């Protein structure tokens with residue numbers, strides 16, 4: 001089978017930085033806790049867990065440094081904030097409990113957080129276009145007391161008429177969806193509209209390169225975790241290009257019928273999919 005790989009796919013700099021930070025912390029401290037999975041890829045998280053990382057969902061799960069049953073030689077717990085970021089209260093609470101803080105929030109997510117804070121202070125009604133259940137959005141909206149999240153067209157009704165609106169995007173949103181929803185908001189009644197494109201360049205490059213690849217192949221494989229927003233966006237974009245597309249986590253999920261009657265396959269991967277998964281997939285597919 002002929003296999004073509006997207007020019008831009010796999011790990012982005014934000015994910016690379018988060019993994020490197022976790023590895024550095026673990027090499028001199030085995031008391032490291034991550035609030036939620038560090039990135040949206042179970043295999044990568046499992047490797048870090050084997051090296052000593054503990055994944056927790058809440059700070060209450062981490063023993064306080066001065067609890068009597070704590071080993072005196074054990075280092076203070078370090079809490080690692082993942083690349084998606086967290087609400088500002090979480091960081092304050094980490095310090096209040098006496099834990100060390102290590103922040104792996106991607107710089108582009110930090111930019112979105114800062115914008116929400118500033119735009120609210122400038123008296124804009126802040127709107128985030130994105131998934132309200134995604135950890136990044138949950139964190140970003142914590143930077144102002146009032147933020148409206150628009151995930152789909154029906155949510156636009158939530159916006160009041162008039163006023164000053166400022167819109168930003170979840171960093172991994174597709175540019176097409178952002179443009180479409182901003183266009184629908186723009187025809188409503190308001191006094192002022194400010195739009196800041198916070199979709200990250202890494203996401204945009206992966207999307208552009210996947211779309212270009214769709215033109216050259218009979219079938220597309222998008223590799224990455226099911227709950228990875230940027231991987232799901234890539235798969236949806238390829239579907240819309242009307243190329244038969246499969247979103248798989250790795251080669252173990254591949255079925256021979258996916259390539260029946262096809263001669264050229266395209267492979268792309270989300271920003272949290274490691275190289276070794278892409279390489280294994282391509283090598284095995286080429287042998288078929």
Ligand code: F3S
Pocket residue numbers: 012013014015083106107108109171172200201202203230271
């Ligand atoms: Fe950051 Fe974009 Fe990656 S927001 S974590 S560089 S997908």
